[in-house]
Amino acid sequence: MAGLRAEVFTYVAHALAVAAAVLVLVWCIHFRGGLAFESTNKSLIFNVHPVLMLIGFIIIGSEAIMSYRALPLSKEVKKRIHLILQAIAIVLGAVGIYAAFKYHNESGIANLYSLHSWIGLGTICLYGIQWILGFITFFYPGAALDFKQVALPWHALFGLFVYALAVGAAELGFLEKLTFLEESDVAKFGSEAFLVNFTALVVIFLGAFVVISTVSPNHEEDPHDYTTVADD
Numbered sequence: 161m162a163g164l165r166a167e168v169f170t171y172v173a174h175a176l177a178v179a180a181a182v183l184v185l186v187w188c189i190h191f192r193g194g195l196a197f198e199s200t201n202k203s204l205i206f207n208v209h210p211v212l213m214l215i216g217f218i219i220i221g222s223e224a225i226m227s228y229r230a231l232p233l234s235k236e237v238k239k240r241i242h243l244i245l246q247a248i249a250i251v252l253g254a255v256g257i258y259a260a261f262k263y264h265n266e267s268g269i270a271n272l273y274s275l276h277s278w279i280g281l282g283t284i285c286l287y288g289i290q291w292i293l294g295f296i297t298f299f300y301p302g303a304a305l306d307f308k309q310v311a312l313p314w315h316a317l318f319g320l321f322v323y324a325l326a327v328g329a330a331e332l333g334f335l336e337k338l339t340f341l342e343e344s345d346v347a348k349f350g351s352e353a354f355l356v357n358f359t360a361l362v363v364i365f366l367g368a369f370v371v372i373s374t375v376s377p378n379h380e381e382d383p384h385d386y387t388t389v390a391d392d
Protein backbone atom coordinates (compact mmCIF):
# COMPACT_ATOMS: atom_id res chain seq x y z
CA MET A 161 0.00 0.00 0.00
CA ALA A 162 2.53 2.49 -1.24
CA GLY A 163 1.98 6.04 -0.05
CA LEU A 164 -0.38 5.11 2.77
CA ARG A 165 1.06 6.80 5.82
CA ALA A 166 0.64 6.07 9.52
CA GLU A 167 -1.01 9.48 9.96
CA VAL A 168 -4.06 8.33 7.97
CA PHE A 169 -4.73 5.60 10.52
CA THR A 170 -4.26 8.01 13.42
CA TYR A 171 -6.90 10.38 11.95
CA VAL A 172 -9.42 7.53 11.84
CA ALA A 173 -8.44 6.52 15.39
CA HIS A 174 -8.97 10.11 16.67
CA ALA A 175 -12.44 10.18 15.08
CA LEU A 176 -13.31 6.79 16.62
CA ALA A 177 -12.05 8.01 20.01
CA VAL A 178 -14.37 11.05 19.87
CA ALA A 179 -17.29 8.82 18.80
CA ALA A 180 -16.62 6.34 21.64
CA ALA A 181 -16.42 9.17 24.21
CA VAL A 182 -19.72 10.67 23.05
CA LEU A 183 -21.45 7.27 22.99
CA VAL A 184 -20.39 6.28 26.52
CA LEU A 185 -21.49 9.68 27.86
CA VAL A 186 -24.87 9.42 26.12
CA TRP A 187 -25.29 5.95 27.59
CA CYS A 188 -24.33 6.78 31.18
CA ILE A 189 -25.98 10.22 31.35
CA HIS A 190 -29.05 9.93 29.12
CA PHE A 191 -29.94 6.24 29.55
CA ARG A 192 -28.43 5.47 33.01
CA GLY A 193 -29.24 8.69 34.89
CA GLY A 194 -25.83 10.36 35.23
CA LEU A 195 -22.66 10.12 37.30
CA ALA A 196 -21.94 10.65 41.03
CA PHE A 197 -19.27 9.72 43.53
CA GLU A 198 -21.66 10.08 46.48
CA SER A 199 -25.32 9.16 46.06
CA THR A 200 -28.07 7.07 47.58
CA ASN A 201 -28.66 5.85 44.01
CA LYS A 202 -25.64 3.52 43.83
CA SER A 203 -26.02 3.00 40.08
CA LEU A 204 -24.80 6.56 39.56
CA ILE A 205 -21.56 5.61 41.35
CA PHE A 206 -21.17 2.63 39.02
CA ASN A 207 -21.65 4.89 35.96
CA VAL A 208 -18.39 6.68 36.79
CA HIS A 209 -16.63 3.37 36.04
CA PRO A 210 -17.31 2.91 32.28
CA VAL A 211 -16.89 6.65 31.64
CA LEU A 212 -13.47 6.87 33.32
CA MET A 213 -12.29 3.51 31.99
CA LEU A 214 -13.17 4.42 28.42
CA ILE A 215 -12.41 8.15 28.25
CA GLY A 216 -9.71 8.24 30.93
CA PHE A 217 -7.91 4.93 30.52
CA ILE A 218 -8.47 3.71 26.95
CA ILE A 219 -8.91 6.95 24.97
CA ILE A 220 -6.18 8.95 26.71
CA GLY A 221 -4.01 5.81 26.59
CA SER A 222 -4.71 5.57 22.84
CA GLU A 223 -3.70 9.19 22.33
CA ALA A 224 -0.54 8.58 24.37
CA ILE A 225 0.41 5.64 22.15
CA MET A 226 -0.28 7.62 18.98
CA SER A 227 1.49 10.77 20.14
CA TYR A 228 4.73 9.52 18.57
CA ARG A 229 2.98 9.08 15.24
CA ALA A 230 0.61 12.03 15.20
CA LEU A 231 2.43 15.11 16.44
CA PRO A 232 4.85 17.24 14.39
CA LEU A 233 7.10 17.92 17.41
CA SER A 234 10.61 17.05 18.50
CA LYS A 235 11.11 13.56 19.91
CA GLU A 236 12.02 14.94 23.33
CA VAL A 237 8.68 16.79 23.53
CA LYS A 238 6.79 13.77 22.20
CA LYS A 239 8.42 11.55 24.81
CA ARG A 240 7.21 13.87 27.58
CA ILE A 241 3.70 14.05 26.10
CA HIS A 242 3.66 10.23 25.85
CA LEU A 243 4.66 9.65 29.46
CA ILE A 244 2.39 12.40 30.85
CA LEU A 245 -0.66 11.16 28.91
CA GLN A 246 0.04 7.57 30.01
CA ALA A 247 0.30 8.74 33.64
CA ILE A 248 -3.05 10.56 33.33
CA ALA A 249 -4.60 7.42 31.79
CA ILE A 250 -3.38 5.23 34.66
CA VAL A 251 -4.58 7.68 37.35
CA LEU A 252 -8.03 8.09 35.76
CA GLY A 253 -8.20 4.30 35.27
CA ALA A 254 -7.38 3.76 38.95
CA VAL A 255 -10.14 6.22 39.97
CA GLY A 256 -12.53 4.41 37.60
CA ILE A 257 -11.72 1.04 39.21
CA TYR A 258 -12.13 2.61 42.65
CA ALA A 259 -15.65 3.68 41.58
CA ALA A 260 -16.50 0.06 40.66
CA PHE A 261 -15.26 -1.18 44.06
CA LYS A 262 -17.12 1.66 45.84
CA TYR A 263 -20.33 0.76 44.03
CA HIS A 264 -19.94 -2.92 44.95
CA ASN A 265 -19.06 -2.21 48.58
CA GLU A 266 -21.93 0.25 49.12
CA SER A 267 -24.39 -2.10 47.41
CA GLY A 268 -23.32 -5.26 49.27
CA ILE A 269 -22.03 -6.93 46.07
CA ALA A 270 -18.92 -9.16 46.11
CA ASN A 271 -15.69 -7.89 44.55
CA LEU A 272 -13.55 -9.48 41.85
CA TYR A 273 -15.84 -12.39 40.92
CA SER A 274 -15.72 -11.94 37.14
CA LEU A 275 -13.26 -12.56 34.31
CA HIS A 276 -13.74 -8.88 33.42
CA SER A 277 -12.57 -7.76 36.86
CA TRP A 278 -9.56 -10.11 36.84
CA ILE A 279 -8.39 -9.07 33.39
CA GLY A 280 -9.18 -5.42 34.19
CA LEU A 281 -7.20 -5.37 37.43
CA GLY A 282 -4.33 -7.32 35.84
CA THR A 283 -4.27 -4.88 32.92
CA ILE A 284 -3.95 -1.75 35.02
CA CYS A 285 -1.22 -3.39 37.15
CA LEU A 286 0.75 -4.31 33.99
CA TYR A 287 0.14 -0.79 32.65
CA GLY A 288 1.61 0.66 35.84
CA ILE A 289 4.66 -1.63 35.68
CA GLN A 290 5.15 -0.75 32.00
CA TRP A 291 5.01 2.97 32.84
CA ILE A 292 7.55 2.70 35.69
CA LEU A 293 9.98 0.61 33.62
CA GLY A 294 9.62 3.01 30.68
CA PHE A 295 10.18 6.04 32.92
CA ILE A 296 13.33 4.58 34.51
CA THR A 297 14.75 3.34 31.20
CA PHE A 298 13.97 6.21 28.83
CA PHE A 299 13.42 9.27 30.99
CA TYR A 300 14.90 9.34 34.49
CA PRO A 301 17.58 8.37 35.37
CA GLY A 302 17.71 6.74 31.89
CA ALA A 303 19.61 3.61 30.91
CA ALA A 304 22.76 3.35 28.80
CA LEU A 305 22.15 3.97 25.11
CA ASP A 306 22.75 0.39 23.98
CA PHE A 307 20.33 -0.89 26.63
CA LYS A 308 17.74 1.66 25.51
CA GLN A 309 18.07 0.46 21.94
CA VAL A 310 17.47 -3.12 23.02
CA ALA A 311 14.65 -2.18 25.41
CA LEU A 312 12.62 0.08 23.10
CA PRO A 313 11.15 -2.57 20.76
CA TRP A 314 10.20 -4.63 23.83
CA HIS A 315 8.64 -1.56 25.44
CA ALA A 316 6.58 -0.96 22.29
CA LEU A 317 5.60 -4.64 21.94
CA PHE A 318 4.65 -5.10 25.58
CA GLY A 319 2.84 -1.74 25.53
CA LEU A 320 0.68 -2.84 22.60
CA PHE A 321 -0.03 -6.16 24.33
CA VAL A 322 -1.21 -4.41 27.50
CA TYR A 323 -3.24 -1.95 25.41
CA ALA A 324 -4.95 -4.89 23.64
CA LEU A 325 -5.72 -6.38 27.05
CA ALA A 326 -7.30 -3.07 28.10
CA VAL A 327 -9.53 -3.06 25.00
CA GLY A 328 -10.46 -6.69 25.73
CA ALA A 329 -11.30 -5.83 29.36
CA ALA A 330 -13.55 -2.97 28.22
CA GLU A 331 -15.34 -5.30 25.77
CA LEU A 332 -15.99 -7.81 28.56
CA GLY A 333 -17.23 -4.94 30.75
CA PHE A 334 -19.76 -3.77 28.15
CA LEU A 335 -20.91 -7.34 27.58
CA GLU A 336 -21.28 -8.05 31.29
CA LYS A 337 -23.13 -4.83 32.14
CA LEU A 338 -25.51 -5.12 29.19
CA THR A 339 -26.23 -8.76 30.10
CA PHE A 340 -27.07 -7.67 33.68
CA LEU A 341 -29.32 -4.91 32.33
CA GLU A 342 -31.06 -7.23 29.88
CA GLU A 343 -31.80 -9.61 32.75
CA SER A 344 -33.64 -6.78 34.51
CA ASP A 345 -35.22 -3.86 32.68
CA VAL A 346 -33.53 -3.34 29.30
CA ALA A 347 -35.06 -4.68 26.05
CA LYS A 348 -32.72 -6.99 24.13
CA PHE A 349 -33.39 -5.24 20.82
CA GLY A 350 -34.08 -1.79 22.30
CA SER A 351 -32.18 1.42 21.60
CA GLU A 352 -30.04 1.20 24.77
CA ALA A 353 -28.88 -2.34 23.96
CA PHE A 354 -28.06 -1.22 20.44
CA LEU A 355 -26.15 1.80 21.75
CA VAL A 356 -24.03 -0.27 24.16
CA ASN A 357 -23.17 -2.91 21.55
CA PHE A 358 -22.39 -0.21 19.01
CA THR A 359 -20.12 1.58 21.52
CA ALA A 360 -18.26 -1.69 22.11
CA LEU A 361 -17.83 -2.11 18.34
CA VAL A 362 -16.44 1.41 18.01
CA VAL A 363 -13.95 0.60 20.80
CA ILE A 364 -12.75 -2.53 18.94
CA PHE A 365 -12.18 -0.47 15.79
CA LEU A 366 -10.45 2.23 17.86
CA GLY A 367 -8.07 -0.41 19.26
CA ALA A 368 -7.42 -1.83 15.81
CA PHE A 369 -6.62 1.57 14.28
CA VAL A 370 -4.34 2.52 17.18
CA VAL A 371 -2.38 -0.73 16.75
CA ILE A 372 -2.27 -0.38 12.95
CA SER A 373 -1.09 3.23 13.15
CA THR A 374 1.65 2.15 15.56
CA VAL A 375 2.99 -0.77 13.53
CA SER A 376 2.31 0.76 10.13
CA PRO A 377 5.55 0.82 8.11
CA ASN A 378 5.09 4.03 6.12
CA HIS A 379 6.17 6.60 8.61
CA GLU A 380 8.52 9.52 8.29
CA GLU A 381 11.02 7.77 10.58
CA ASP A 382 12.16 4.21 10.28
CA PRO A 383 10.18 2.55 13.10
CA HIS A 384 13.05 0.11 13.64
CA ASP A 385 15.54 2.90 14.13
CA TYR A 386 15.07 2.96 17.85
CA THR A 387 18.05 5.18 18.34
CA THR A 388 15.80 8.06 17.29
CA VAL A 389 13.74 7.82 20.45
CA ALA A 390 16.20 6.14 22.77
CA ASP A 391 18.87 8.68 21.99
CA ASP A 392 16.93 11.77 23.12
Ligand code: HEM
Pocket residue numbers: 209210213214217218253257260261262264270271272273274275276277278279280281283284326327329330331332333334335336337
Ligand atom coordinates in the same frame (compact mmCIF):
# COMPACT_ATOMS: atom_id res chain seq x y z
C1 HEM B 1 -9.98 -1.22 30.49
C2 HEM B 1 -11.08 -0.83 31.05
C3 HEM B 1 -11.62 -1.46 32.31
C4 HEM B 1 -10.97 -1.97 33.39
C5 HEM B 1 -9.47 -2.02 33.60
C6 HEM B 1 -11.98 -2.42 34.33
C7 HEM B 1 -11.71 -2.98 35.57
C8 HEM B 1 -12.67 -3.43 36.46
C9 HEM B 1 -12.43 -4.00 37.75
C10 HEM B 1 -11.04 -4.21 38.34
C11 HEM B 1 -13.62 -4.31 38.33
C12 HEM B 1 -13.84 -4.99 39.68
C13 HEM B 1 -14.46 -4.11 40.72
C14 HEM B 1 -14.86 -4.93 41.93
O1 HEM B 1 -14.69 -6.15 41.94
O2 HEM B 1 -15.39 -4.33 42.88
C15 HEM B 1 -14.64 -3.94 37.38
C16 HEM B 1 -16.00 -4.11 37.59
C17 HEM B 1 -16.96 -3.92 36.63
N1 HEM B 1 -16.77 -3.33 35.39
FE1 HEM B 1 -15.02 -2.76 34.60
N2 HEM B 1 -13.21 -2.17 33.79
C18 HEM B 1 -13.05 -1.58 32.57
C19 HEM B 1 -14.02 -1.14 31.71
C20 HEM B 1 -15.37 -1.38 31.88
C21 HEM B 1 -16.39 -0.96 30.96
C22 HEM B 1 -16.16 -0.16 29.68
C23 HEM B 1 -17.55 -1.42 31.45
C24 HEM B 1 -18.88 -1.20 30.77
C25 HEM B 1 -19.95 -1.01 31.44
C26 HEM B 1 -17.29 -2.13 32.69
C27 HEM B 1 -18.21 -2.80 33.48
C28 HEM B 1 -17.97 -3.34 34.73
C29 HEM B 1 -18.96 -4.00 35.55
C30 HEM B 1 -20.41 -4.28 35.17
C31 HEM B 1 -18.33 -4.33 36.76
C32 HEM B 1 -18.99 -4.98 37.98
C33 HEM B 1 -19.03 -6.46 37.84
C34 HEM B 1 -17.66 -7.09 37.88
O3 HEM B 1 -16.97 -6.95 38.88
O4 HEM B 1 -17.30 -7.71 36.88
N3 HEM B 1 -15.94 -2.07 32.92
N4 HEM B 1 -14.05 -3.40 36.26
